[in-house]
Amino acid sequence: MELLEFAVEKALELGASYAEARYEEKSGTHLAMKNGSPEGIGIEADRGIGIRVLANGGMGFASTNVLTKESVAEAVKRAVKLAKAASQVRNEPIEFSDEDFHRVSYKVKMKKDFRDISPEEKLEILRKIEEEVKATGANVPMRYLMYSDQLWKKVFVNSEGAYVKSKIPRVSVVYNLVVFENGQMEQAPFVQRAFSGGFELIEKDEPWNWAVKDVKALKRLITEGKKPPEGRVDLVISPEVAGIAVHESVGHPYESDRIFGREAAQAGESFVKPDMLGERIGSEVVTVIDDPTIPNSWGFYLYDDEGVKARPRYLIRNGIITEFLTNREYARKLGQRSNASARAINYNREPIVRMANTYLAPGDYSFEELIEDIKLGVYMVSFNEWNIDDRRYQQRYIGREAYLIENGEIKYPVRRPILEITTRALWSSVDAVGKEVEFYPGTCGKGEPGQGVPVWMGGAHARLRDIPLRRP
Amino acid sequence: MFELNEFILKKAEELGFGDVVVLSYETNRRQVRFANNEITVAKHWHERKVELFVEKDKRIASTTITELSEENVERVLKTLKKNIENLSPKEDYYGIAEGPFQYKDIPETFDKAIVELDEPNDYVEIAINTALSEGAKRVAGVLYTDHNRLYLTTSNGVEAFDEGTGIEISVRAFVGDLESGHGTCSARVLKKFDPELAGRKAGEIAHMAKDPVQGPEGRFDVIFDPLAFANLLSYMGFMLSAYAAEAGFSFLAGKLGQKVASELVTLKDIGNLPNGYGTRKFDDEGVPTRETTVIENGTFKTFLLNTSLAKKYGTETTANAGLIMPRPWNLVLEPGDYSKAELFSEVKRGIYITNVWYTRFQNYVTGDFSTIPRDGIFLVENGEFKPIRNIRVSDNLQRILSNVVAIGNEPFQVHWWEVSRPVITPYVLVKDVGITRATK
Numbered sequence: 035m036e037l038l039e040f041a042v043e044k045a046l047e048l049g050a051s052y053a054e055a056r057y058e059e060k061s062g063t064h065l066a067m068k069n070g071s072p073e074g075i076g077i078e079a080d081r082g083i084g085i086r087v088l089a090n091g092g093m094g095f096a097s098t099n100v101l102t103k104e105s106v107a108e109a110v111k112r113a114v115k116l117a118k119a120a121s122q123v124r125n126e127p128i129e130f131s132d133e134d135f136h137r138v139s140y141k142v143k144m145k146k147d148f149r150d151i152s153p154e155e156k157l158e159i160l161r162k163i164e165e166e167v168k169a170t171g172a173n174v175p176m177r178y179l180m181y182s183d184q185l186w187k188k189v190f191v192n193s194e195g196a197y198v199k200s201k202i203p204r205v206s207v208v209y210n211l212v213v214f215e216n217g218q219m220e221q222a223p224f225v226q227r228a229f230s231g232g233f234e235l236i237e238k239d240e241p242w243n244w245a246v247k248d249v250k251a252l253k254r255l256i257t258e259g260k261k262p263p264e265g266r267v268d269l270v271i272s273p274e275v276a277g278i279a280v281h282e283s284v285g286h287p288y289e290s291d292r293i294f295g296r297e298a299a300q301a302g303e304s305f306v307k308p309d310m311l312g313e314r315i316g317s318e319v320v321t322v323i324d325d326p327t328i329p330n331s332w333g334f335y336l337y338d339d340e341g342v343k344a345r346p347r348y349l350i351r352n353g354i355i356t357e358f359l360t361n362r363e364y365a366r367k368l369g370q371r372s373n374a375s376a377r378a379i380n381y382n383r384e385p386i387v388r389m390a391n392t393y394l395a396p397g398d399y400s401f402e403e404l405i406e407d408i409k410l411g412v413y414m415v416s417f418n419e420w421n422i423d424d425r426r427y428q429q430r431y432i433g434r435e436a437y438l439i440e441n442g443e444i445k446y447p448v449r450r451p452i453l454e455i456t457t458r459a460l461w462s463s464v465d466a467v468g469k470e471v472e473f474y475p476g477t478c479g480k481g482e483p484g485q486g487v488p489v490w491m492g493g494a495h496a497r498l499r500d501i502p503l504r505r506p
Numbered sequence: 507m508f509e510l511n512e513f514i515l516k517k518a519e520e521l522g523f524g525d526v527v528v529l530s531y532e533t534n535r536r537q538v539r540f541a542n543n544e545i546t547v548a549k550h551w552h553e554r555k556v557e558l559f560v561e562k563d564k565r566i567a568s569t570t571i572t573e574l575s576e577e578n579v580e581r582v583l584k585t586l587k588k589n590i591e592n593l594s595p596k597e598d599y600y601g602i603a604e605g606p607f608q609y610k611d612i613p614e615t616f617d618k619a620i621v622e623l624d625e626p627n628d629y630v631e632i633a634i635n636t637a638l639s640e641g642a643k644r645v646a647g648v649l650y651t652d653h654n655r656l657y658l659t660t661s662n663g664v665e666a667f668d669e670g671t672g673i674e675i676s677v678r679a680f681v682g683d684l685e686s687g688h689g690t691c692s693a694r695v696l697k698k699f700d701p702e703l704a705g706r707k708a709g710e711i712a713h714m715a716k717d718p719v720q721g722p723e724g725r726f727d728v729i730f731d732p733l734a735f736a737n738l739l740s741y742m743g744f745m746l747s748a749y750a751a752e753a754g755f756s757f758l759a760g761k762l763g764q765k766v767a768s769e770l771v772t773l774k775d776i777g778n779l780p781n782g783y784g785t786r787k788f789d790d791e792g793v794p795t796r797e798t799t800v801i802e803n804g805t806f807k808t809f810l811l812n813t814s815l816a817k818k819y820g821t822e823t824t825a826n827a828g829l830i831m832p833r834p835w836n837l838v839l840e841p842g843d844y845s846k847a848e849l850f851s852e853v854k855r856g857i858y859i860t861n862v863w864y865t866r867f868q869n870y871v872t873g874d875f876s877t878i879p880r881d882g883i884f885l886v887e888n889g890e891f892k893p894i895r896n897i898r899v900s901d902n903l904q905r906i907l908s909n910v911v912a913i914g915n916e917p918f919q920v921h922w923w924e925v926s927r928p929v930i931t932p933y934v935l936v937k938d939v940g941i942t943r944a945t946k
Contacts, residue, residue, distance in 0.1 A: 074566030176754030
């Protein structure tokens with residue numbers, strides 16, 4: 035990409051000490067179906083260049099979607115000018131960690147290329163969900179279904195010799211289903227199935243089966259659901275619940291830009307401080323990994339948006355805080371190398387520290403072993419309402435599908451068990467982790483302007499002892 | 507960009523499309539982000555793009571074009587045609603508005619001084635220094651300047667132009683790890699922009715919040731600061747869209763004409779509000795924006811509609827298109843008659859919540875949700891403010907609206923990261939709000 039190299043050279047000429055240019059092109063389709071009626075097709079074809087520079091120790095960013103030399107030169111000029119002006123309101127200059135850069139090109143292959151598939155055929159996926167949901171016999175008066183695919187093409191160059199070209203296709207189905215029975219209503223909102231790869235992955239995943247499972251569980255919850263136990267009980271969380279918990283209470287607080295206060299006015303700060311590396315935060319059986327390199331994962335990448343090679347990051351190992359998520363700016367502050375956590379959602383966004391695929395690493399318990407000695411407890415399979423404070427310490431997850439566990443057996447469904455707990459208490463209470471890992475997709479929000487990046491969250495089942503559960 | 511719009515319209519008609527909407531944007535946006543009393547990054551975005559909506563025999567498609575050459579435009583139109591040819595029709599599609607319309611200039615939506623503003627960093631320094639002078643130790647935030655031009659052309663005789671500016675700041679101040687405050691200021695014209703006000707509020711609250719103790723749980727009378735109540739009302743904005751109600755994301759579904767809030771609550775969407783950050787002269791199909799009362803003295807009057815959804819329900823558009831999804835412009839809670847001091851004096855023992863974030867719903871159709879107070883939280887007892895921390899509002903949105911017992915007389919415009927559509931609201935007192943906390 036000549037324009038990118040031109041942008042980098044131009045920035046250096048204008049006085050930047052560091053420059054990077056990123057071309058991104060996103061093309062794809064999205065379709066929605068509301069209560070059985072197709073809502074039309076949306077077609078996306080967006081591309082542009084973003085330029086980020088350091089000059090006099092300040093950082094500037096500018097982007098343009100007009101891909102001419104003049105327009106790119108103008109953007110470069112703006113970025114350098116902004117960086118220089120910003121440097122005057124700084125206490126210390128921004129510096130980046132030293133890294134090894136590569137000239138590489140990689141792509142995720144599609145067995146069934148979604149560009150070759152007609153919109154009507156894509157709509158069939160949503161129709162199949164409609165049909166299967168109806169076949170359950172449950173009353174589901176509100177059904178909102180979305181299909182989307184997107185091919186992400188990127189080229190990144192910087193003034194330190196990096197050249198990274200990538201092509202990643204992404205496919206996704208999202209549904210909202212409202213089950214109404216006996217005058218009562220339960221909901222499975224914004225449930226997503228999503229992968230990096232071709233159309234075949236969504237077909238193989240059979241999202242209609244997930245929808246049917248949800249509808250049946252919600253109907254059963256309405257007809258057979260009872261109050262959950264209140265007070266101190268044992269709790270088994272599913273990979274889906276473990277996933278949201280590691281994402282919110284481990285991944286986010288370990289983002290180094292947050293630890294150093296850069297996100298303070300938006301996504302918040304962190305209870306974690308730089309000197310907490312090596313400190314115990316959970317029990318021996320808790321290991322949490324964030325790994326962008328998992329094939330076909332929703333959060334997949336092999337090089338981050340600063341051109342650094344990705345690898346699995348061990349955030350917690352056997353209960354001890356071992357690593358933060360870093361980009362080059364904060365790796366430098368920590369006296370480390372970047373672990374390739376810089377991501378930008380599009381050409382017009384700056385790369386910031388993000389998660390990819392975060393999960394609770396497996397232990398050696400079968401599911402049966404996890405529940406067999408529980409006298410009284412709850413098994414939380416899925417969740418709806420969740421939130422956490424901006425230091426990522428006080429959180430809450432409410433079960434959607436959940437069951438009572440009594441004397442080692444799963445009994446009837448329970449309604450809306452509430453786990454409201456601190457991060458330290460949560461991870462210190464885990465005494466056993468299951469063998470099998472599963473992942474669930476999500477969109478992680480951060481940055482300003484907002485950057486919703488695709489992530490997977492998941493892990494193995496986990497057993498928490500002596501947990502204070504609430505009722506609504 | 508009208509020439510381009512006309513070209514697109516002509517080519518679309520040649521290809522046999524029925525309804526066509528061409529909405530072109532030319533935007534210049536600047537951002538200065540700051541944290542730890544220094545600028546972390548400064549940015550500029552220049553963008554030209556066309557949002558295009560087409561219909562043929564109730565088959566609809568939309569796209570955004572960023573490569574604006576004639577060749578590409580023709581290629582895009584052909585792609586759209588190919589894609590919708592065999593697509594199932596949207597049976598409940600009833601067309602777009604019939605133009606032309608007359609448009610009035612809306613006061614305080616454009617200021618040349620903002621267009622010509624060379625360097626906004628001084629405003630950042632003012633905000634930081636004001637917060638520091640109130641006792642803050644660390645200050646973070648973001649400043650934006652905006653200059654937008656909007657060109658709309660439709661197959662139903664609309665040709666409309668709007669030009670707007672804006673400048674806004676969001677400031678969060680910290681004294682220690684647990685003591686913080688937040689202030690914002692959004693304005694469409696420079697003379698109404700007050701970064702000092704935002705910095706002062708952030709600093710004052712952070713200072714007041716010193717040494718907080720664990721908060722209580724139970725049901726409490728709660729005074730919501732405008733920043734906090736705007737967050738809750740911003741979810742109302744989404745739920746007021748007829749599209750959201752059909753899709754299962756609104757507790758207002760099926761409640762037209764019913765009581766959904768306290769008598770004191772009158773909620774409006776005002777698209778033509780002077781100085782409103784979301785103000786525009788026309789909606790996406792060219793209908794002049796206006797004031798729509800959605801909740802009047804507690805009774806739910808109307809969803810927000812575009813022409814197609816309005817026809818589906820046998821009524822008139824509220825000028826809130828979104829061609830697929832209607833949305834609010836500026837959501838306004840009518841002021842009450844309480845001064846701030848009177849409002850606080852109503853509370854014998856209650857909680858003052860200055861900000862919330864991370865509002866999430868357990869069930870959109872019932873309205874059950876929780877949200878987390880962020881920044882200063884205070885136990886209010888006989889006029890005394892005692893800083894507390896670590897509590898959560900756990901309740902139901904309709905219940906909150908029904909329990910509004912007093913509304914302040916001074917409205918504030920709120921628009922920031924957590925409130926992406928502007929909300930204008932005074933201080934609000936709500937009785938018996940559910941408060942929970944982590945017990946381990």
